[in-house]
Amino acid sequence: MSTPPLYGNLVPLDREAHKHLRLKTELPTVDRVAGLNSLFLAVVEFAEACKEFPIVFVRVGEAPTDGSKQAVAPLAVMGLRAGSNLFVKDGKWTGNYVPAYLRRYPFAMARLDQDTDTVAVCYDSEWPGFSVTEGQALFGTDGEPTEFLSNARTFLENFEQESERTRHACQALQELDLLQDMRFEATLGNGEKLDVDGFLAVDEKKLAELPDAKVVELHRNGLLSLLEMHRISMGNMNRLAVQQANQA
Template sequence: MTTQVPLPMFYKAPELLSLAAHGDWRLRGGDVAFAAQAAFVPIVASEIAAAASTYPVVFAKDDAQPIVVTGIEQANLFVDEGLWAEDAYVPAYVRRYPFGFIATVNPDGYALAIDTSSPRFGREGEEGTALFENDEPTAFTRQALNFCEAFQMDASATRAFTEALREQDLLIDQRADVVLPDGAHRGVEGFQIVDAERFAKLDDALVLDWHRKGWLALVHFHLGSLQRFQALLVRRARRQEATPTSPGDASSVSDELLVAEKA
């Protein structure tokens, strides 16, 4: 029996970009409505510093992929009417869509792909930017390729960083629980954080090595970003206040964030 590989987040019908299949396709302008239900988004190591000023930066439990938490429930608190909040860093994973990379048969090989399900792609008319011209990729397509290549290189560097965290047994399971005003519980789970106590006990030689690689700073940015869970609640409360409620709705801004003991 063949095991179906899960599709990457946001992508529903990815295809390798080719002149034969997409020679007359164009990309129209669009928004980020595709990310409106994403409570988290993957990032790469080079983004941690910028992302930590806005979001909690944590690690996925299964593969230690760095992610930013963008919502307490299944809603992205930074996307409103298709627009990403102006005061927030937009992850590269979001910015590259509907382009992306697909692994090829060659070891460590990737090729440029597009999500053909994106409504931004047009197969008729002159609206939008052409993907090919005179049987060659346009400057726009080459720019998308360069962006995805840079992202893929960062992804490889990120794996080296997270593998080092795992080798030192620094990642621990964690859960963030929210108690709503009506007593209902919501939670963010399935993620890990760096154990600050274990991190503080790393030997001097390893600390120096990580400092030179830039990894030491990344851990500090990650740990500092955990305070952003409270900011998520504030953003959620403001969104509720801006949304018309029924007379019996007792929602208020007094949500409380409880972070459970480490597992």
């Protein structure tokens, strides 16, 4: 079982082994992302996220050997330097929108075996918010999940469904070859130069050259609006540069 970014040690929840486990929900989780300059974003989040963050695409997984396009995934950019999150200050989240990837913490759905589709609700055993004496109980005295844990599971299941929908949307963009490698450069007030690369953005020329029938298809399946929100969001790169300069 692989460990995704943000998490320390994922452990599958077991109603017997963890029957006394509780979660101190008042403990803020924001510090977990203080050192992350980007987070995964599902396409259903684009409408809110594009108002604050640049939304870019990055290659994920291994490059295929059959000549097909490598998989990509969307990210919300929160800092222009590695290890810097401009939306975390003094242990608090300063943005208006919090990506679902962070909101699901310290829980996650994880595949127990790479060779099967068996998934389970897991928790980050390294998160200090877990206790056997304080906080919200995860299991009742009958061993059944509490309402709190059931709600968390529902959120996780919805997150996984939206992640799968996002995967299909990105696959469609790749098949149409609508993404290209991009670079962002900026010069801060003190003369320092910022150079951000390693991400993909929409290829405006190829998008403009699509046949009318394909454009209509993209409009009807929602991909055209996703691309537009992505394009709008790229204006936030300059805003991040200003934030970076003010922080410096």
